[in-house]
Amino acid sequence: MKKRIAILLGDGIGPEVMQGAVRVLQAISDCFQHDFIFEQGLIGGAAIDECGNPLPDTTLDLCSKSDAILLGAVGGPKWDSTTHTIRPEQGLLRIRKELGLFANLRPVNAYQPLIHASTLKKEVIEHVDLLIVRELTGGLYFGKPSERRGVNKDLAIDTLVYNVKEIERVVDKAFQLARKRRKKLTSVDKANVLESSRMWREVVNRVSANYPDVQVEHMLVDSASMQLIYRPEQFDVIVTENLFGDILSDEASMITGSLGMLPSASLRSDMVGLYEPVHGSAPDIAGKNLANPLGMILSVALMLKFSFGLEKEANIIEESVMKVLTDGFHTGDLNVQQGTQVSTTEMVNKIIDSINENQATSGILTAYI
Numbered sequence: 311m312k313k314r315i316a317i318l319l320g321d322g323i324g325p326e327v328m329q330g331a332v333r334v335l336q337a338i339s340d341c342f343q344h345d346f347i348f349e350q351g352l353i354g355g356a357a358i359d360e361c362g363n364p365l366p367d368t369t370l371d372l373c374s375k376s377d378a379i380l381l382g383a384v385g386g387p388k389w390d391s392t393t394h395t396i397r398p399e400q401g402l403l404r405i406r407k408e409l410g411l412f413a414n415l416r417p418v419n420a421y422q423p424l425i426h427a428s429t430l431k432k433e434v435i436e437h438v439d440l441l442i443v444r445e446l447t448g449g450l451y452f453g454k455p456s457e458r459r460g461v462n463k464d465l466a467i468d469t470l471v472y473n474v475k476e477i478e479r480v481v482d483k484a485f486q487l488a489r490k491r492r493k494k495l496t497s498v499d500k501a502n503v504l505e506s507s508r509m510w511r512e513v514v515n516r517v518s519a520n521y522p523d524v525q526v527e528h529m530l531v532d533s534a535s536m537q538l539i540y541r542p543e544q545f546d547v548i549v550t551e552n553l554f555g556d557i558l559s560d561e562a563s564m565i566t567g568s569l570g571m572l573p574s575a576s577l578r579s580d581m582v583g584l585y586e587p588v589h590g591s592a593p594d595i596a597g598k599n600l601a602n603p604l605g606m607i608l609s610v611a612l613m614l615k616f617s618f619g620l621e622k623e624a625n626i627i628e629e630s631v632m633k634v635l636t637d638g639f640h641t642g643d644l645n646v647q648q649g650t651q652v653s654t655t656e657m658v659n660k661i662i663d664s665i666n667e668n669q670a671t672s673g674i675l676t677a678y679i
């Protein structure tokens with residue numbers, strides 16, 4: 311299979327975790343004779359430094375023509391000062407909006423080998439298998455006006471706007487996903503305060519008529535954030551608006567033991583997608599070969615599955631991650647008492663070894679049969 315993949319390294323640990331993603335894809339293409347063509351584009355702080363624009367037209371053009379996009383992470387202290395009006399994050403928000411990637415899928419699983427790496431008790435997290443579906447191109451992130459006003463700029467305004475269509479399409483996507491899983495959907499909002507949330511609830515109730523086999527519940531976001539660490543195994547699919555989804559997914563990452571473990575897929579209806587880990591550019595560990603590359607590598611698996619329909623290849627990556635963790639290898643962000651701490655590159659090497667072993671073994675088995 312021939313596919314064009316746009317590679318956006320970004321900032322901080324972005325390039326470090328991305329080298330893992332590309333090497334893993336090369337290993338997969340060697341095993342299965344795929345032709346993955348990698349083309350790099352600038353985004354974020356690196357793009358600001360190079361051409362003063364966090365999303366240059368050339369990058370947007372490249373992404374529009376690609377079959378899928380991989381992104382490391384953007385941002386960092388260099389571009390953080392409040393006097394900076396051009397920020398790396400604007401590049402990320404714009405690419406999501408321009409490409410219409412409205413549904414952001416953030417799966418959260420408890421990995422058995424990491425069960426003691428979580429700050430939560432084993433019995434609370436051991437059966438967790440949930441999926442956060444975050445609306446990605448609306449809400450407070452994009453509402454206008456968003457500005458400072460007043461003679462002394464002492465008034466700040468952000469605007470939370472949703473229209474029915476924007477809610478309908480992401481809710482429908484969440485119902486479809488729930489139908490393929492354990493058939494439970496929790497819609498998270500703040501309907502006791504926000505008008506947009508009351509409309510969100512109406513839409514969820516209306517769309518639910520098309521999915522009578524899916525059980526629906528509504529939960530207020532403050533309560534949901536508590537339930538997520540009280541009894542996280544109660545959740546199957548969570549659907550929520552942009553900002554709530556951002557916050558809840560970082561919170562949920564602690565079920566796995568590290569923010570570095572979570573992958574994500576940002577999709578539109580035709581399944582063209584941008585794939586990136588949930589974490590940021592981690593300036594505190596950037597450039598030290600310490601970053602956990604697994605969130606990025608698991609995002610590659612999501613890309614193979616959702617955008618390319620390569621289930622088998624995706625499963626091999628996921629199995630390899632599990633195998634390497636089971637063998638006791640982990641990066642320093644995971645608080646695992648036993649096992650061996652490895653660097654970013656060593657972790658990537660282990661995953662690639664495991665992919666190659668997996669293929670070699672399945673080759674032998676096929677020969678036998």
Ligand SMILES: NC(=O)c1ccc[n+]([C@@H]2O[C@H](COP(=O)([O-])OP(=O)(O)OC[C@H]3O[C@@H](n4cnc5c(N)ncnc54)[C@H](O)[C@@H]3O)[C@@H](O)[C@H]2O)c1
Nearest residue numbers: 383384385386569570588589590591592594595601602643
């Ligand atoms: N998608 C993105 O590009 C994205 C996402 C979140 C934050 N950011 C940006 O990243 C910058 C830093 O933000 P932050 O510090 O609040 O969040 P962060 O996710 O970068 O880091 C939070 C903490 O988690 C750790 N961490 C994150 N990913 C890790 C990994 N793969 N391996 C090991 N440890 C990891 C970091 O070392 C840090 O201690 C900001 O500029 C923010 O805007 C970008």
Ligand SMILES: CC(C)[C@H](C(=O)O)[C@@H](O)C(=O)O
Nearest residue numbers: 384385399402403556588590
């Ligand atoms: C960097 C930032 C704009 C981004 C977001 O808030 O969407 C990040 O936190 C994420 O989770 O992808």
Ligand SMILES: [Mg+2]
Nearest residue numbers: 556557560588
């Ligand atoms: Mg976030």
